[in-house]
Amino acid sequence: MSNVMHRTVSRRVALIGCLGLVTRNAVAQRSRTWRVAYLVSGRAAATTPVIKDTLRSLGYEEGKNLVFEVREANGHYSELPDLMQQLLQLKPDVIIAEATPAIAAAQKATSTIPIVMSPSTDPIGSGFVKSFARPGGNITGVANMFGDLTAKTLDIVQLVFPNVAKLGVLTSNNPTHPALYEVARDAAAKIGISAERYIAANPEDLKKAYQDMKARGCDVVYVLADPIRPSLPPIALEHRLPSVFQVNSYTELGGLMSYGPDILPLFVKAAHYVDRILKGGNPAELPVEQPTQFVFAINLQTAKALGLSIPEKVLIMADKVIE
Incomplete structure (x- = not known):
């Protein structure tokens, strides 16, 4: 056999081998069962269906090729480390962590299993990622930009309450809250409003904080x-x-007003991150995404119950009015 013919045959054999490897990998990708862990700082009821539905649309279905395990702290952040350890015992392929307290607990528990933030208030300041473009570790996901929206929110507050003098800023033990409070305090001071922080560490502390x-x-x-x-x-x-x-989400539950990113689409994005990682994506190289949809909502039923009249110019600004 000539050298030319030998090289041609060798290349064909190599190509067939590569195609066979790709086929085997694709079959393995479809046939194996993936384990996704979901660590929730609050409650999972609203967000779990969004994540599962999105994963199903991407080809992952419980009972076939997906095991989806949830642990929720219900606002008791001190429970998150133990809940995270329970999830680690299940050997997940990916962890979704809802909000900064859960992300921090997941980060402390593992530096090797990929973690998807959904969402994080300050991914860089919290030490979760090195940059939005190149996270650099085992964590990537979605940010929420709450700090960037505070000044505009307080401008709206002053339009609705022109005589407001003192603002109570309600926080929890969320590790992002001290910095967010400083942003709110400084923004309030610029428009002549004093601000004071009140901490409700757990849900059962809310009444005392309001008192x-x-x-x-x-x-x-x-x-x-x-x-x-x-x-x-x-x-x-x-x-x-x-x-x-x-x-x-609070305006749907009877809150007066809210301004922030549309939350549920962030969990759709989280499911897409899971898919990319399960298909071989490296979280260190998957850029952190930020929200593109923001909603200013007003609940007129609550305004009426409080005896408030919302100015027409504010109603015109609203993206959503609950009547």
């Missing part, structure tokens, strides 16, 4: 971003304290 804000003469409450605490809007109404939220 304190009422006693200290707060006119309006600014609720920093946190996993949903469903009891919060009724407590705000009970204490007759108008409350403005960073998380827009």
Whole structure:
């Protein structure tokens, strides 16, 4: 056999071998069962279906090629390390971590299993990633930009409450809240409003925090971003304290106003990150995404219950009005 013919045959054999390897990998990709762990700082009821539905549309289905395990802290962040250890025992291929407390717990637990943030308030400042473009470790995912929206939110507060003098800023033990409070305090000072921080570490501490804000003469409450605490809007109404939220889901639960990113699409993005990682993507090289949709919502039922009249110019600004 000539050298030319020998080289041609060798290349064909190599090509056939490569095609066979690709085929075997594709079959393995479809046939193996993937384990996805979901660590939730708050409650999982609203977001789990969004993630599962998106994964199903991408070819992952429970009972066939997906095991989806959830652990939720229900706002008790001190429980997250133990919940994370439970998930690690299940040997997940990817971890989705909801909100900064869960992301921090997952980061402390593993430096090798890929972690998808969904979402993070300050991924760089929290030490989760080196940069948005190149995260550089085992963590990537979605940011929420809450800090960037604070000044505009307080401008809206002043339009609705032109005589507001004191703002109560409600926080939890979320590690991003001290920095977010400083942003809110400085933004309030620029428009002549004083701000004071009140901490409700756990959901059962909310009533005491509202009692304190009422006693200290707060006119309006600014609720920093946190996993949903469903009891919060009724407590705000009970204490007759108008409350403005960073998380827009609260207006559906009876919160007065909210301004922030559309939350549920961020969990759709998280599922897409999971898919990319399971198909071989390296989280160190998958850029962190930021939201593109923002919603200003007003609940007129709550405004009426509080005896408030929302100015027409503010209603025109709203993306969503609940009547």
